[in-house]
Amino acid sequence: MKKFNIHTKLELATHLKVHPLEIDRVLAERRKYYRSFKKIKPDGTPRLLYDPQGPLKLLQQKVKTHVLDLVPLPDCVHGGVGGRSVVSNARPHIGKKIVFCLDIKNFYPSVEPRIARAIFGALGFGSEASEVLVNITTWDNQLPQGVTTSTSLANLAMARVDWRLQKLAAQQGFDYTRWIDDLTLSGHRRLLDFRKLIERIVIGEGFSVKPEKVRTMHAGMRQVVTGIVVNKKANISREERKLIRQGVLQLWASRRHGDSSLDQVRGKVSWLSQVNPILGGRLANRLPVSSF
Numbered sequence: 001m002k003k004f005n006i007h008t009k010l011e012l013a014t015h016l017k018v019h020p021l022e023i024d025r026v027l028a029e030r031r032k033y034y035r036s037f038k039k040i041k042p043d044g045t046p047r048l049l050y051d052p053q054g055p056l057k058l059l060q061q062k063v064k065t066h067v068l069d070l071v072p073l074p075d076c077v078h079g080g081v082g083g084r085s086v087v088s089n090a091r092p093h094i095g096k097k098i099v100f101c102l103d104i105k106n107f108y109p110s111v112e113p114r115i116a117r118a119i120f121g122a123l124g125f126g127s128e129a130s131e132v133l134v135n136i137t138t139w140d141n142q143l144p145q146g147v148t149t150s151t152s153l154a155n156l157a158m159a160r161v162d163w164r165l166q167k168l169a170a171q172q173g174f175d176y177t178r179w180i181d182d183l184t185l186s187g188h189r190r191l192l193d194f195r196k197l198i199e200r201i202v203i204g205e206g207f208s209v210k211p212e213k214v215r216t217m218h219a220g221m222r223q224v225v226t227g228i229v230v231n232k233k234a235n236i237s238r239e240e241r242k243l244i245r246q247g248v249l250q251l252w253a254s255r256r257h258g259d260s261s262l263d264q265v266r267g268k269v270s271w272l273s274q275v276n277p278i279l280g281g282r283l284a285n286r287l288p289v290s291s292f
Contacts, residue, residue, distance in 0.1 A: 001159075003071060007126030012133070016062045026055045027135050033057070034139060050144035056136075060149050063136055068152035071123065074162055079180035080151035089184070090228035092175040096186035099223040099230065100195055102202070103213035107181035108150055109142040110207060111157045116143070119156045151180065161205045165198065179226045186230075192216070 006012050013020040026033070033056035038046040052060060073081055078089035093099050104110070113134050120130040137143070143150040162178060165185065169176040172194065174187035185191060185198060195216065199209050217223040222231065229235045 001071075001122045002124040004067070004124035006124065006129045008128050009132050012125070012129040016059075016066050018059065018062060022055070023059065023132060023136075026059050027132070030056060030135070030139065034144070047145065049146040050139065052144075052147055057148070059136055060147055063133060064149050064152060067123070067133070068149060068156075071152075071156065073155055074166060076162055076166055076177050077155055077158075078177055079182075080155055086179055086226040086228060087234060089177045089179040090225040090230050090234055092177055093184055093186035093223070093225050094230045094234060095232060096175070096223070096230070097188050097219050098191040099184065099186040099215075099217040099225060100191055100198065101182065101184045101213070101215045101217070101225065102199065103210045104181040104183070104202065105208040105210045107207070108145040108154060111143040111154055112141055113138045115157050115206075116153055119153060154180065158205075158207075161202055161207065164201050164205070168194065168198070168201070177225075182226055184225050186225075 004015075006015055009020055009023065013023055016023075033053045035051045035053060037049055037051070039049055041047050078084040078086070116134045116138050117130050120133045121127075125133060137147070137149040137153060139147075143153055158178065161183075162176075165176045165183070168174070169185060169187075172187065172190065174185050174191055174194075176183075176185045178184070183198075183202070185194075195214075199214070202209055219231065222229060224230070227236065
């Protein structure tokens with residue numbers, strides 16, 4: 001995993017193309033650069049998000065560009081990886097007898113500074129440089145969700161889980177993918193015998209599983225992976241397709257009244273086009289160029 005050979009703050013600053021005094025100044029004032037807000041999740045519970053400002057945000061972007069983006073991730077990882085999406089995450093599970101999904105509980109908060117420190121150390125950063133990187137990328141004793149470096153570090157924190165589940169999948173003829181904290185394995189019916197082992201692997205590597213998000217989906221029921229129906233082909237649900245269709249029709253009907261929801265409907269049609277290009281393209285052609 002070692003990819004760098006950087007030990008001191010000065011060496012790190014040179015690598016990041018920033019003056020070491022600028023790093024000191026930003027880290028001394030971290031508190032004033034963080035803004036936080038709550039967003040309600042689909043299940044009704046709040047999620048705390050962070051929005052770094054100014055020079056801290058720029059410094060975090062440098063860490064992502066000059067450090068984290070240079071670390072390759074395995075093919076099973078799709079979240080936070082360029083060129084991959086929820087669609088690519090779902091495709092390996094199309095047409096399987098069994099699809100088994102689980103979510104990690106409090107994923108970002110569970111990646112503490114000590115874990116980030118171990119990751120940077122494994123990448124080849126000495127103790128001084130690692131400590132600086134930990135201070136740049138963690139806040140409030142966790143990976144702050146919403147910060148540009150957090151998903152990359154969270155992916156690296158899952159390296160052992162990914163390696164063990166990939167190995168299991170290869171041995172048993174299953175497919176395994178992960179979208180951030182959403183893990184999916186699929187295959188023949190023998191997968192049913194490995195569900196508890198899969199959970200033990202995740203727990204054994206220091207993470208917790210959301211019991212309410214553990215799902216076993218047989219071929220005779222709707223199988224959904226990261227919002228994509230995968231029974232026979234990648235698609236979104238019939239209900240969601242109907243709502244998007246209605247949105248396009250309602251947009252046309254409401255243009256006379258000054259409706260301004262074109263961007264929202266266009267975004268939904270674009271999302272549909274990624275999964276179902278034929279229907280998405282058909283609806284995209286019906287969208288007005290602009291709203292009045």
